[in-house]
Amino acid sequence: MPDDFLIARNPEEGSTLPYLVRIPIGPRGIVLKVRDTWPGATKVYCHRADEWPADPEIVETLPVKSVSKRGAAIDLVVDRARKSRSQFVITQARGREMIFWQSRQTAKQARPNVALPTARAHGSVLDIVVDTGERYAWNFGHQQANVEKRKLKVGDYGVFDGDELIASIERKSMGDLASSLLSGKLNYGLAEMSELFRAAVVVEAPYSQAFKQEHASGASLAEAVAEAQIRFPNVPIVFCDNRSLAQEWSYRWLGAALHEYGQRKGTDAVVATMAEGPEASPKQIREWATTQGLDVPERGRIPKAIRAAWEQRNG
Known part of the structure; x- marks a missing residue:
């Protein structure tokens, strides 16, 4: 079983982050300064702490069911009926490290809360x-x-x-x-x-x-x-x-x-059933080929390549 998740008062005077938490991951755990004792509807801002105090003033001790690192996040589940799941997210903003502590309620607000439609796609099953x-x-x-x-x-x-x-x-x-x-x-x-x-x-x-x-x-x-x-x-x-x-x-x-x-x-x-226009005359094809810069003889049979280009001119 992991060690307990500990919440203590930050002994640093004047700090805007009045609490410390010790996350039981790794051989010695991770210590952070935090703004509150648990995230609610909003994320809790965190910052790295220098060390865990020798004689901490413990605010709360929570038994841990599981703790795991997943990418840039640490998932924490404590053993209590309510407010048991949370996550520490490590990210970068404006070139510096940012750490936020969020709950399931906080994360849910970031997800689109939409009701999916049940109508048929283009009226068909x-x-x-x-x-x-x-x-x-x-x-x-x-x-x-x-x-x-x-x-x-x-x-x-x-x-x-x-x-x-x-x-x-x-x-x-x-x-x-x-x-x-x-x-x-x-x-x-x-x-x-x-x-x-x-x-x-x-x-x-x-x-x-x-x-x-x-x-x-x-x-x-x-x-x-x-x-x-x-x-x-x-x-x-x-x-x-x-x-x-x-x-x-x-x-x-x-x-x-x-x-x-x-x-x-x-x-x-x-379109295939529609009447087609009249067949082009050799004169029309020669005039078109000339405007396209194609080499076409002034007299005689029109080359197959020129006639094919004419027939494909409209795609």
Whole structure:
């Protein structure tokens, strides 16, 4: 069992941080000066202390259930019914170290408190295919969707038009994004995804978490994300605040992609049935080629390359 979590009065006269805490982590623990004895609705500002006093005036002794370091944070759980969980967050601001002590209540205020909609995506119940290799998959239980598991050629979630995969989403945690991008593995997946009508990578974390990874440089990861977006601009990397919002965004996006594909497919079919204009005369093609700087003979047969360029001039 860890040592107790100790709260004592700061013997330093005139200090704006009137308390000391000793966090039982490491061989000797960590000592901080703090503004209050426990965080409530707001964060408690902390600062490094020089040492734990030889004869401290103890304010409170709290048995510890667990204490662990996770990235730039120390998670602390004390053994009591209320106000048992808290976290010390170490960060940088204006070039200097900042330490904040926050509770679950404080952290909750930083999360978006939103009620997810239940309306159908573009008025339809979506048929979503989940790749068989996807672990801890979204079940879209909050959304109106039919979910089927089968192997996808690319991505983790997809929608089909008949047998054709129209749109696909690759789901990532921030840690998975970091490892797959920095190793170069994800670039191969992005190349495959870019061949679809629509594709996206969805991260179950805010962008700010990219700079809080324990085993990856924030700058390196940010550079890798930027490079991937420049290299594959048609496969956006979307950062959502949490798992629920990532699932909601993906549901709406898949519905929109399938709707857009249907709209375009329908439009193409309609255009194909429309009457075509008159065939261009050789004179018209020669005049157009001249304006484009193409070398075309004044007489005789128009070269195939010139005629092909004319036919493709409008895409």
